[in-house]
Structure formats: C-alpha cells, structure tokens
Amino acid sequence: MNTPSLPSIAGVILAGGQARRMGGEDKGLILFKQKPLISYVIEALKSQVDQLIINANRNIDHYQALEYPVVADTLDDFCGPLAGMLSAMQVVKTDYILTVPCDSPNISPQLRQRMMESLLLEQADIAVAHDGDRLQPVFSLIPCRLHNDLEQYLSQGGRKIDRWLAQHKLAIVDFSDQVNSFINVNRPEDLAHHQAILYSPVPILGFSAFSGTGKTTLLCQLLPALNAKGLKVAVIKHAHHNFNIDIPGKDSYEIRQAGAQQILISSSRLMALMETQSDDLTDSNLSDLIPRLNTDNVDLILVEGFKHEAIAKIELHRPSLTKPFLYPQDDKIIAIASDETLSSVTDIDQLDLNNIDSIADYIQLFIKNWAA
16 A cells, blocks of 8 residues: 655745845854854754755855855845745755744744644645734745746736735744744844843843842742742752862762763652763853753743843842942843832832732743733
C-alpha cells in the first residue's frame, strides 16, 4: 500500500525591501548580539522546512555568504513582499512556500506545523498567521500552484498583499499565545526596545539595587506570593566569580577537579548542571543564560543583578541607607519599591516594599502587558 507523502515546503526569508523606516539600511544584515538579524530567522526556520532560500535585492554577496540560495525579485522597483514570494515560487520545486520577514528573529518553532495543520483541516488555499489582534500576512503558507495567479495580479499593478490573499480561501492560524514571535525591527529604536523580548520567550523582570538593600530577601518573600497566583517562576542570580555550589569530597567535585568541563547531576527530584567557565573572568550575558532555562514551564523570569542589561527592572530603595536613586540613569527601571513614601519621586510608579501582595499584583500586571 502506498503511503501519501507529506507536502514539501520551501522556507522563504523576505529580505528584498527598501527599509525606508530604517533609513534605508538593509534590515536583515543589522547586527543584534554580534549576529545579523537574518541569522536568527535562519536558525528558527531551517529545521521546519525542506529547503531554505533568501529573497534579497541588495547586498547579494553578504546574503550568499550565509550559504543559502539567494533569489532577487524578477520585477523591478521593489514591488513589495508579493514580488519576493513570486520570485521564490518561480525557482523552488516544493509544493508550498512558507514566508517570513528577515527582521523577526523570534519566529515560532511551531510555525510550519500549525500553518499546515490549519490549512489541511480547513481545506483552504492559503494559511496566514494571526497574532490575536491582527493578521500577519508576510507569515504565510502558499501553494506554488498559485504562481500564475500571483503573477497575473502583479502584472495588473496589484501590490497589496492583503488584497491578493483575500481573493483566496484563507485559513487564519491562531498564534495569540506566541505574540512575541511577530516582533520585528522596523526602526533603529525597535532593536533596543525589544531587546529583552528578542532573547527571552517569556516575561523577564529584574531587581536593581545597591548591595545590602535586600534583593534576595524580597525574592524569597515574592516567590510564594507569585506561586499562590498560579505563576511558575525561574530566577537568574548574578554571583561573584569565585562562588562554588559543589562540596570538596563529593563525587561531582572530584570529577570536576579532575578536568570535566560540564557535569550534569540528576535524581528523581532535582537536576543540576555545573559548567567550568574560561579563565578570562568575563560574566555571561542574559542572552547566553536564558536559553539554558526550560521556559516551556515558566511564566516569568526574575533576575537579581545584571543591572546593566536592557531589561525592565524594579529598583529597591531604602532612604535609611542614604544611597542615590538608580532610575534617573536607567530608563529600563519601571518602578521603585521602598520602605518609605518617596514624596520627591513623581515620575515613576512607587511600590510599598513592605506590601508583598501589592508587588505581586504589580508583577502580574507587568506579565499581562509585557509584549505590548
């Protein structure tokens, strides 16, 4: 008996625009954490498709250096994403193309699966992603059999992607639970604004304060209150370079001292990974640490330390310690938690450091608004 084969899909990264809102800079090649934005898109998409191509009209050599086929628009004058889609359909041999923009580095790992399932279930022509508020038309699964239809639309002067899509039966695919996967970088300021979201799949909130203010004490009080709200919380804590959680005489300690670079210890209740860092005394960045967490089962990441990272933070301030405020020099601080009323502070939210439930309520609201 012959088993029907699965439809084949080519991933198409659309990098052919003029990027006017970015001042004309080629968005796919803009560096984020020392890598071009398109590198993150490639990493997210390549395992989901049968082949991958890049649609680009400028800096062709740079895109070819990424070692994937590069296809330019067959139409002149930067005719928009539909032109890139058509150009891709003209060269691929797959049943479908799955299109994404070059400036959305947080693409869902379930993009292909959800799109194809919805398209087949609804027996639609095209599947289009929806973030819960609006359609995301450049995230589309399109059958290559519509090649001639698209070519005719463009030859008649059509340029609006929404209008072309509306001519076909659409499967609207719900990604409202992964709204951050549609974050894109249209303007230079977007890169800084979305930095934390781009490398964290769940809300992340830091606590910033001078030593001795009580960050760890607050965390230990907050965690039960957040757990009572049904929130699962992970914590990343900065420590001095010479800390050690292993004990001399234990097997794991002896193995590490013998030269193991990584040791993973697991029991029925706990698991711990210990990894020896290089000797250059360079602290890890949050972007290096967050991927090590299993964020599938986490609603929130709280961070103690890492005050120079561009994440939202609550400042802890005790007037009795006679320390200056931090928030005037850090625009990522969204609130101040203090054990006294701060009458001089009128331009930022204030929280009562002695009212843990109210701080937990504030954090719950922060989670709700995190991607806004």
